[in-house]
Amino acid sequence: MARVAIVTGGTRGIGEAICQRLKRQGHTVVANFGGDEEKAKIFTNETGIPAYKWDVGDHQACLDGCERVEAEHGPIDIVINNAGITRDGTLHKMSFDDWNDVMRVNLGGCFNMAKATFPGMRERSWGRIVNIGSINGQAGQYGQVNYAAAKSGIHGFTKALAQEGAKFGVTVNAIAPGYIDTDMVAAVPEPVLQKIVAKIPVGRLGHAEEIARGVAFLTSDNGGFVTGSTMSINGGQHMY
Numbered sequence: 559m560a561r562v563a564i565v566t567g568g569t570r571g572i573g574e575a576i577c578q579r580l581k582r583q584g585h586t587v588v589a590n591f592g593g594d595e596e597k598a599k600i601f602t603n604e605t606g607i608p609a610y611k612w613d614v615g616d617h618q619a620c621l622d623g624c625e626r627v628e629a630e631h632g633p634i635d636i637v638i639n640n641a642g643i644t645r646d647g648t649l650h651k652m653s654f655d656d657w658n659d660v661m662r663v664n665l666g667g668c669f670n671m672a673k674a675t676f677p678g679m680r681e682r683s684w685g686r687i688v689n690i691g692s693i694n695g696q697a698g699q700y701g702q703v704n705y706a707a708a709k710s711g712i713h714g715f716t717k718a719l720a721q722e723g724a725k726f727g728v729t730v731n732a733i734a735p736g737y738i739d740t741d742m743v744a745a746v747p748e749p750v751l752q753k754i755v756a757k758i759p760v761g762r763l764g765h766a767e768e769i770a771r772g773v774a775f776l777t778s779d780n781g782g783f784v785t786g787s788t789m790s791i792n793g794g795q796h797m798y
């Protein structure tokens with residue numbers, strides 16, 4: 559059945575692939591984005607998917623943004639919390655802002671979007687929330703105490719909210735991508751990235767579409783018995 563779906567950080571990288579996949583499934587898809595307006599315009603021109611700008615780390619902006627999306631497109635039944643940033647650095651070099659920005663956007667964004675949409679899903683007795691975690695939230699990563707903590711938090715958030723949503727037909731799951739060929743991973747210094755890829759048993763970076771396929775399953779009616787789970791899609795890099 560066609561639903562209204564919102565994908566945060568939906569105009570680039572993994573989010574863009576998720577938007578396109580959900581659209582192909584027949585859903586009405588809306589992308590949220592936080593920064594790059596030029597890229598968002600190109601995205602909308604190419605895909606026909608509307609893009610709404612707000613900072614998912616801003617609680618009120620999420621409430622207002624989702625209200626606007628619902629007024630223009632209808633009740634939001636599917637939320638993909640994909641927006642994420644990195645501020646990598648070892649702890650002794652990491653500033654409080656580096657810590658706080660990542661917690662606010664990556665983990666706070668999940669709470670803010672759920673506050674805006676979960677009550678409606680509960681009332682309508684159907685909903686799908688998929689939170690994009692990370693292999694680095696499962697295994698940790700040198701230079702990422704902020705990101706690993708936020709992503710690990712997403713996995714706990716997912717399991718707790720899944721328990722609250724279960725009796726209302728709302729499933730809440732996470733996907734933990736490994737290293738995917740996006741701008742975020744391209745920003746890792748080349749020699750460091752080479753060492754990481756050497757440790758991926760499948761022998762390559764993942765593709766954004768490979769994450770989108772997981773989202774398609776978890777958001778479908780067929781995924782109704784899957785809740786509180788984390789789907790690892792990482793080429794075998796970490797078996798959890």
Ligand code: CAA
Pocket residue numbers: 644646647648691692693694699700701702705735736737738742743746747750
């Ligand atoms: N384990 C142990 N030691 C390590 C290490 C590791 N994984 N990585 C680096 N080091 C060591 C280096 O060997 C070096 O040691 P020496 O000084 O003894 O030679 C020391 O740490 C400093 O390394 P750098 O020169 O790289 O230090 P830096 O301060 O310039 O950079 C860093 C540190 C920012 C953490 C950099 O190493 C880096 O960017 N690492 C990659 C972090 C990463 O994987 N980020 C993932 C981004 S993508 C993403 O997050 C998406 C997702 O969900 C998967």
